[in-house]
Amino acid sequence: MKRRKHAPDFVLLVTTLLLLAIGIVMVYSASEYESRKVTRTAENPEGYNYFVVRRQLIWIALGLVAMYVGSKINYWYLARLAKFGYIMTVILLIMVKIPGLGVSRYGATRWLGFGNIVFQPSEIAKLTLTLFLARWLAMRGDQVKSFSKGLVPPILFTGLICGLIMLQPDLGTTISVLAIAAVLIFVAGAQWKHIFVLGSGAILGIIGLIFSADYRSDRLSFLNPWADPLASGHQLIQSYYALGSGGLFGRGLAQSIQKRFYLPFPHTDFILAIIGEELGFLGTSIICVLFAVFVWRGFKIAMSAPDSFASLLASGMTAMVGTQAVINIAVVTGSIPTTGIPLPLISAGGSSLIFTLGAIGVLLNISKYAHE
Numbered sequence: 475m476k477r478r479k480h481a482p483d484f485v486l487l488v489t490t491l492l493l494l495a496i497g498i499v500m501v502y503s504a505s506e507y508e509s510r511k512v513t514r515t516a517e518n519p520e521g522y523n524y525f526v527v528r529r530q531l532i533w534i535a536l537g538l539v540a541m542y543v544g545s546k547i548n549y550w551y552l553a554r555l556a557k558f559g560y561i562m563t564v565i566l567l568i569m570v571k572i573p574g575l576g577v578s579r580y581g582a583t584r585w586l587g588f589g590n591i592v593f594q595p596s597e598i599a600k601l602t603l604t605l606f607l608a609r610w611l612a613m614r615g616d617q618v619k620s621f622s623k624g625l626v627p628p629i630l631f632t633g634l635i636c637g638l639i640m641l642q643p644d645l646g647t648t649i650s651v652l653a654i655a656a657v658l659i660f661v662a663g664a665q666w667k668h669i670f671v672l673g674s675g676a677i678l679g680i681i682g683l684i685f686s687a688d689y690r691s692d693r694l695s696f697l698n699p700w701a702d703p704l705a706s707g708h709q710l711i712q713s714y715y716a717l718g719s720g721g722l723f724g725r726g727l728a729q730s731i732q733k734r735f736y737l738p739f740p741h742t743d744f745i746l747a748i749i750g751e752e753l754g755f756l757g758t759s760i761i762c763v764l765f766a767v768f769v770w771r772g773f774k775i776a777m778s779a780p781d782s783f784a785s786l787l788a789s790g791m792t793a794m795v796g797t798q799a800v801i802n803i804a805v806v807t808g809s810i811p812t813t814g815i816p817l818p819l820i821s822a823g824g825s826s827l828i829f830t831l832g833a834i835g836v837l838l839n840i841s842k843y844a845h846e
Contacts, residue, residue: 482545483841486771490541490819490834493764494534496749497820502527503728504748505741505822526741526822533824537831544835545842549784552836556609559602560631566595567638584642594825596639596647601829603635604654604790611662612783618662625668628659645683645690646813650797652676657793658786661776684811693811710808712737713744716751717758717807724754741822743814746806761820762803769796772837778844788840791833795819798830 502524510521570576570586577585577592585592607628611618618624632655636648656676660669684690692706699707699714716732719725730751733740740748750758772792779785795818802817804810816823818830 479842481842482838483771483775483844486768486775486834486841487838489764489768489771490831493761493768493819496761496764497745498527498530498534499727500745500749500752500820501530501741501822503730503752504733504745506728507734508741529824530822530827533827534831536824537828540828540832541835541838544832545838546835547839549787549836549839549843552605552787553609553783556602556606560606563595563599563602564634564638566598567635570595570638570642582642582644584644584647592824596642596644596651597825597829599635599639600647600651600654600794601833603632603651604658604794604833605787607631607655607658608783608786608790611658612781612786615782616663618659618664621668624662625659625664625672628655629672640683643687644814645680646801646815648683649680649813650794650801650815652680653797654790654793657797658790661786661789662782690811696808696811699808709738709744709812713747713806714808716744716747720751720754720757722754723756724750724752727752742816743802743812743821744806745821746803746817749820761817765796765799765818768792772796775837775841775844779840780843780845784840784843788837791837794833795830 505526506523509523509525509527512521513525514521566586570583575586575588576583577587579585584596585594610628610631611624614624616624632651636651639648639651656669656673659672684694695702695706696710699710701707703711712732716730716737719731725731730740730748732751733748737744737747746758746761749761753760769792772788772795776785776788776792779788798815798818801810801813801815802821805812805815816826819827821827
């Protein structure tokens, strides 16, 4: 039966563009001193303050192209690519560990480099695993209520991806992937007792991974960062200073003190702290509301989808953005240990932004066929 097509979800599109616009402004502000540092020369000792944001604008342009393409391709055509995408993702994650191909930064090897092109395969994994699991679960229907037939295979599919990501190592992305898989299994109709068992096992596994490496267990300092203010607690303390000094309305745009090399990664993982410092509680609240609206519209599209595959795919794409936002906000506010997850659509970065916008394009495509 031919599905009736209509305009994509306007609220979701506007919310995405608003988050992108806020991201451009805040990346420019938060990266000002970093840009000057990397562009400083003997001829120009002051450097340029637009280096990072100029690069960010290029990523946004590529991401918008990915979103446009995703919104134009019928989501059912993507189902045919699910198996191929999953296999290619596994190959790319393996290639990360090959000397000469894998690129190491900040003590981890999470990137692939081909000349001047460097990208993070784990960002692709979120998208391809969502597509693969959505297709697999949709084809099995009520089998998901059976643990052995319906849940063991997707657990193994997810486990393989998570295992390869942990070899990089990257616990934050692993948790994000697990959260996406959990949402898909829940939406597919798994029994509560099975969800409880899987959830408990995942929590115990994450705790075990935290204590399996000293640098990860050191991040438990978020419980009392002032116990080690010059080392493991430094970043979180500076984040607290930024958020606290912003008050209700903030110091004013571009007036942050913490971005002057006090707070590490002010334009990437901890950009929300700079938003809180410059725009205050009001600014961070607006960000949280926009993400809440995004999640609401995403799951509304999923509930109105014309078939089970579209419903699962929309749920997974929404969870992909929503869980990353929740994790980042929780890290910046000291609610959970530092994980290195960027704030979607706002933090500076390439791979994450492009694939996130591509996923949103697919979500917009599904919204065209959702019941009005």
